[in-house]
Amino acid sequence: MNTTVTATADVPGEAPVLDLTAWTCPAPLRDQPRVVMGHGGGGALSAELVQHVFAPAYGGDALAQLADSAVVSLGGARLAFSTDSYVVRPLFFPGGSIGDLAVNGTVNDLAMSGARAAYLSCGFILEEGVELSVVARVADALGTAARRAGVEVATGDTKVVDAGHGDGIFINTAGIGLVPAGVDLRPQRVVPGDVVISSGAIGVHGVAIMSVREGLEFGVEIESDCAALGGLVETMLAVTPDLHVLRDPTRGGLAAALNEIAVASGTGVVIQERSVPVPPAVANACAVLGLDPMYVANEGKLVAFVPREHAEAVLEAMRAHPLGAEATVIGEAVEAHPGMVVARTGLGGTRVVDLPIGEQLPRIC
Amino acid sequence: MNTTVTATADVPGEAPVLDLTAWTCPAPLRDQPRVVMGHGGGGALSAELVQHVFAPAYGGDALAQLADSAVVSLGGARLAFSTDSYVVRPLFFPGGSIGDLAVNGTVNDLAMSGARAAYLSCGFILEEGVELSVVARVADALGTAARRAGVEVATGDTKVVDAGHGDGIFINTAGIGLVPAGVDLRPQRVVPGDVVISSGAIGVHGVAIMSVREGLEFGVEIESDCAALGGLVETMLAVTPDLHVLRDPTRGGLAAALNEIAVASGTGVVIQERSVPVPPAVANACAVLGLDPMYVANEGKLVAFVPREHAEAVLEAMRAHPLGAEATVIGEAVEAHPGMVVARTGLGGTRVVDLPIGEQLPRIC
Known part of the structure; x- marks a missing residue:
C-alpha cells in the first residue's frame, strides 16, 4: 500500500481523480474491488476489511478492533474504549430508536470488557433537510437512554452533509469506562470445559427492525430487546471476576460471536440447538423471511464463556437480574474441532455453524 | 420535548412516519423547521443546535460540548475526551486527506485541553460501491498521520450504507489523552490584559479545499496546513502551565474561535487586523471568492490567550517549534465590550467581528 496517489481536480465540483493503478488489494479482497453491504455486516467480509485494510494501515495493536472494545492503560488506570457508528433504518422502531442503540450499543461493547461505561462522545452526521424535530426526538431518546445506563454524554460534534449525500441521521458514539481490577475478559482465556451461557432469547432486535422496515406483521408485535447490559455484567462479575469472555x-448474531471466540481461542464450541432460546414470534418471522435466528442481530443480550466451577452461581445471579431472567446454558467449549462452532440439532444430528460472509439484514444498527 | 412520538410504517421499505405535531422547537430554531448546512458550520446555528436541542436532551455537563474537548475524571486521572466526524469533500486535497484530518482534528481538540492524545477510536461509514482501494488509501493516510502524531488507533468500527445514502467515506474519530497536572485551559480563565497569540497564518486549509473542489487556480497551489498540534502545545506548556485558553x-475560522472565547469569558477581545497573518495567496483567493479570511477554517493552527507576564516567553518557545515558526501576537483581551470581538483595521477604524451564522464553506472538514 505504498503507491503514489495523485489527486487532480479535472472537473469543477468533482472529487479529484485518484491514480490507484499500482495498488492491489491483498487477497481475499482482491476479487472484490468495491465496498458491498456485507463489508459492514459483522461477518467474514467485515473481518477481512479489518485484517487486510485497517490493521496493516494502523499498525500497533489495532487488531484489538476485532474485539468489542479495546482495553488500554492511561494515567495508571485500565480503560475500556470502544466506538460504533449507527446507521439503522428506520430511525424509530418498536422498542427503541437510533438514539437508544447509540447509547446501548457502545455501553454494551464496554461491558463486554467488564467495564461500566462512564462517558460517551456523540457525533451526529445530519442530512440537510431532515426535520429538526426528528433530531430533537433522537437526541431526547439518546439522553434518556444515557441516564438509564448511568453514563454521561461528555462531548459531541455535529456535521451536516448536503441533501442526497446522507440518510437523515447517522450517529457515532465512543465510550470509555474503567475495567475493574482482576477482570480480564478475552477469547484467548477460553478453555475446553467452559460453559456457554446466553442471557436470554436471541433474534429479537433484528426481526423487530425487519418487520417495521418491510411492513410485515407476524400477529404479535416484536419489540427490540435493545438494553444496556452494564448492570447485568456487574452482577456476574460480583460472583467471580474470573469470567473468561463476554460478547x-x-x-452477525450469535453465530458470528461464537465463531469469533472459537477462532481467537483455538477451541471448539458445541451448541445444543434446542437450548438456544428463540421466541415463537421470532422463529415464525425467521421462517417467513428465510432467516436463521442464529445469524440475526441482538442488542440487549450477551453470551458468556464461564469456567465450569462458577457456571451455576453465575447463572443464578444472572437470573436474579431483570435483563438475565431467561439466562440459560446453551453449550460448551470443547477440545474437538478447534476454531469451529457446531450445533447439535434437535434430531440428534450435527451441523457446522459458519461465520456469515456478509449481511443477512443490512442497516440493523 | 416531552411529546409523544408514534412510529408507524405505512409503506413497506419506508421509514416510519413520525407524529410530531405537538413538538415545538425552542426559539430561535423555531423559525427553521429543517436542518440546513449552517447547522454544521461551527457558527451561531451550530451553537443553537447544541444549546436548544442537544444540551437539554443530554443534561448534565453536556454543555462541555461547546469546548473542543471535555475534561473528565476517571480512575483518578484527568482525561481529555473529544470526538469529531469528518465529511470533507474531496477525500484527498493538496496537503492532506480525510484520513489526515480525522487524526489531526481530534488530536488537536485534545491538545486544546492541554492533553497529548494517547488513543483514538475510528469509525468508518462507507457508501456501498466506493472503491476498496480508496478506503485503503484513506486508512493508510490515517495510520501514517496517527504515527506522526504519536497516537494509537485502539478500536474501530465499519458500517456500510446503501449506494445513494452516503457519500463515499465518512469518518468519526474520538480521542482520549491525559491532561497534565496544573493545566486548566478554559475560556472562563481569560482576563483583561491577556495576550492573544496566533501560531501562524490563517485561512490556508479552507482555501486549499475550495480551490481543488471548485477547480480554481490562484497561480500558486495552496496546500492545507493540516497538522497535529500536540507537540507545539507541550512546548508552550513547558514554559508555563498557566496558559488561560487554547482554541x-x-x-468558522478565527472569528468563531475568538467569539466563543469572548462570550464564555465575558471579556472583550481586540484584534489588530494588520497583525493577523494571511498569506498573499490566501488573501487573493478570498478576494476572488468573496470570503473573509477571518472566517475560513484552519486545521493546523491555534490561538492562545496567555497571561501578559508569560507572553514573550511563550511566543519565543512557539517560534522555536516548526509548527509555530510564524507565531505572532494578534491582539488582547480587554475590559471594554464584554463578549464582543472587534478588529482595529489597517486604516485606524474599528469593526465588529461577528460570530458567523452558518456555513461559509460547507464540508471543509
Missing part, C-alpha cells in the same frame, strides 16, 4: 451478539 | 480555529 454481545449484534451484527 | 484551534477550525469551522
Whole structure:
C-alpha cells in the first residue's frame, strides 16, 4: 500500500481523480474491488476489511478492533474504549430508536470488557433537510437512554452533509469506562470445559427492525430487546471476576460471536440447538423471511464463556437480574474441532455453524 | 420535548412516519423547521443546535460540548475526551486527506485541553460501491498521520450504507489523552490584559479545499496546513502551565474561535487586523471568492490567550517549534465590550467581528 496517489481536480465540483493503478488489494479482497453491504455486516467480509485494510494501515495493536472494545492503560488506570457508528433504518422502531442503540450499543461493547461505561462522545452526521424535530426526538431518546445506563454524554460534534449525500441521521458514539481490577475478559482465556451461557432469547432486535422496515406483521408485535447490559455484567462479575469472555451478539448474531471466540481461542464450541432460546414470534418471522435466528442481530443480550466451577452461581445471579431472567446454558467449549462452532440439532444430528460472509439484514444498527 | 412520538410504517421499505405535531422547537430554531448546512458550520446555528436541542436532551455537563474537548475524571486521572466526524469533500486535497484530518482534528481538540492524545477510536461509514482501494488509501493516510502524531488507533468500527445514502467515506474519530497536572485551559480563565497569540497564518486549509473542489487556480497551489498540534502545545506548556485558553480555529475560522472565547469569558477581545497573518495567496483567493479570511477554517493552527507576564516567553518557545515558526501576537483581551470581538483595521477604524451564522464553506472538514 505504498503507491503514489495523485489527486487532480479535472472537473469543477468533482472529487479529484485518484491514480490507484499500482495498488492491489491483498487477497481475499482482491476479487472484490468495491465496498458491498456485507463489508459492514459483522461477518467474514467485515473481518477481512479489518485484517487486510485497517490493521496493516494502523499498525500497533489495532487488531484489538476485532474485539468489542479495546482495553488500554492511561494515567495508571485500565480503560475500556470502544466506538460504533449507527446507521439503522428506520430511525424509530418498536422498542427503541437510533438514539437508544447509540447509547446501548457502545455501553454494551464496554461491558463486554467488564467495564461500566462512564462517558460517551456523540457525533451526529445530519442530512440537510431532515426535520429538526426528528433530531430533537433522537437526541431526547439518546439522553434518556444515557441516564438509564448511568453514563454521561461528555462531548459531541455535529456535521451536516448536503441533501442526497446522507440518510437523515447517522450517529457515532465512543465510550470509555474503567475495567475493574482482576477482570480480564478475552477469547484467548477460553478453555475446553467452559460453559456457554446466553442471557436470554436471541433474534429479537433484528426481526423487530425487519418487520417495521418491510411492513410485515407476524400477529404479535416484536419489540427490540435493545438494553444496556452494564448492570447485568456487574452482577456476574460480583460472583467471580474470573469470567473468561463476554460478547454481545449484534451484527452477525450469535453465530458470528461464537465463531469469533472459537477462532481467537483455538477451541471448539458445541451448541445444543434446542437450548438456544428463540421466541415463537421470532422463529415464525425467521421462517417467513428465510432467516436463521442464529445469524440475526441482538442488542440487549450477551453470551458468556464461564469456567465450569462458577457456571451455576453465575447463572443464578444472572437470573436474579431483570435483563438475565431467561439466562440459560446453551453449550460448551470443547477440545474437538478447534476454531469451529457446531450445533447439535434437535434430531440428534450435527451441523457446522459458519461465520456469515456478509449481511443477512443490512442497516440493523 | 416531552411529546409523544408514534412510529408507524405505512409503506413497506419506508421509514416510519413520525407524529410530531405537538413538538415545538425552542426559539430561535423555531423559525427553521429543517436542518440546513449552517447547522454544521461551527457558527451561531451550530451553537443553537447544541444549546436548544442537544444540551437539554443530554443534561448534565453536556454543555462541555461547546469546548473542543471535555475534561473528565476517571480512575483518578484527568482525561481529555473529544470526538469529531469528518465529511470533507474531496477525500484527498493538496496537503492532506480525510484520513489526515480525522487524526489531526481530534488530536488537536485534545491538545486544546492541554492533553497529548494517547488513543483514538475510528469509525468508518462507507457508501456501498466506493472503491476498496480508496478506503485503503484513506486508512493508510490515517495510520501514517496517527504515527506522526504519536497516537494509537485502539478500536474501530465499519458500517456500510446503501449506494445513494452516503457519500463515499465518512469518518468519526474520538480521542482520549491525559491532561497534565496544573493545566486548566478554559475560556472562563481569560482576563483583561491577556495576550492573544496566533501560531501562524490563517485561512490556508479552507482555501486549499475550495480551490481543488471548485477547480480554481490562484497561480500558486495552496496546500492545507493540516497538522497535529500536540507537540507545539507541550512546548508552550513547558514554559508555563498557566496558559488561560487554547482554541484551534477550525469551522468558522478565527472569528468563531475568538467569539466563543469572548462570550464564555465575558471579556472583550481586540484584534489588530494588520497583525493577523494571511498569506498573499490566501488573501487573493478570498478576494476572488468573496470570503473573509477571518472566517475560513484552519486545521493546523491555534490561538492562545496567555497571561501578559508569560507572553514573550511563550511566543519565543512557539517560534522555536516548526509548527509555530510564524507565531505572532494578534491582539488582547480587554475590559471594554464584554463578549464582543472587534478588529482595529489597517486604516485606524474599528469593526465588529461577528460570530458567523452558518456555513461559509460547507464540508471543509
